[in-house]
Amino acid sequence: MYLKDHSIILTKKNIKEKSAIIYILTKNYGIKKTIAEGINRPESKLLTTLQPGSVGKIFLVGEENTFKLLSFLPYKIPIKVFKLYPYIYLWALRFLTFFNFLSISENFWGIIIKLDKYVLKFKRIFPEWYMLQVFKELGMEPNLFTCTNCYKDLIKAKDVFLYKSSLFCENCKKEGYEKIRKIDYLNIRNFVLKEIINFKSLSWREILRKIIKRHLKEIYL
Numbered sequence: 337m338y339l340k341d342h343s344i345i346l347t348k349k350n351i352k353e354k355s356a357i358i359y360i361l362t363k364n365y366g367i368k369k370t371i372a373e374g375i376n377r378p379e380s381k382l383l384t385t386l387q388p389g390s391v392g393k394i395f396l397v398g399e400e401n402t403f404k405l406l407s408f409l410p411y412k413i414p415i416k417v418f419k420l421y422p423y424i425y426l427w428a429l430r431f432l433t434f435f436n437f438l439s440i441s442e443n444f445w446g447i448i449i450k451l452d453k454y455v456l457k458f459k460r461i462f463p464e465w466y467m468l469q470v471f472k473e474l475g476m477e478p479n480l481f482t483c484t485n486c487y488k489d490l491i492k493a494k495d496v497f498l499y500k501s502s503l504f505c506e507n508c509k510k511e512g513y514e515k516i517r518k519i520d521y522l523n524i525r526n527f528v529l530k531e532i533i534n535f536k537s538l539s540w541r542e543i544l545r546k547i548i549k550r551h552l553k554e555i556y557l
């Protein structure tokens with residue numbers, strides 16, 4: 337099978353000195369694990385261009401889970417974010433390899449190929465924002481807007497309660513549910529719906545982080 341597609345390099349792991357295993361997100365075929373033979377030879381044209389975050393046209397040949405890299409024509413190679421936020425940028429790319437993407441929506445593709453822009457835009461809130469985008473793409477978003485039990489819009493609830501990764505209104509709360517301050521809940525809501533970030537108080541971020549972490553565990557296990 338011969339495969340040609342727009343792609344972004346997610347991870348690169350060197351093997352046998354001169355070669356590497358790369359994970360590539362392709363626009364139309366999901367994630368492909370690929371062997372890039374000889375890529376680390378000094379004379380290889382791809383040595384500097386094929387790195388995590390590089391966007392370009394990929395040419396592969398293979399079957400199912402074993403593909404070989406034929407060629408890669410880069411459109412864009414990340415530089416700035418790599419220097420400023422190397423850890424978070426590489427994390428964001430690697431994070432995708434945990435999921436089974438079959439096809440990528442236009443919207444999500446737009447996010448992934450401009451990931452560097454979003455890392456710079458959201459800075460410390462980037463992981464939360466990003467994970468929510470990934471959940472959305474997978475159709476597994478946490479419900480942050482209505483009571484898990486009675487579906488009441490939580491903006492109308494007097495108090496909001498958290499149990500595991502789910503939110504409840506004051507009528508449906510049970511013993512042991514954690515009360516969320518309404519202001520924190522509203523900050524979470526503004527962030528998720530309108531990308532408005534309240535940097536003054538970050539307690540809302542801690543709560544959102546907790547919800548997302550638990551949600552990830554629930555969908556991943």
Ligand SMILES: [Zn+2]
Binds near residue numbers: 483487488504
């Ligand atoms: Zn309720």
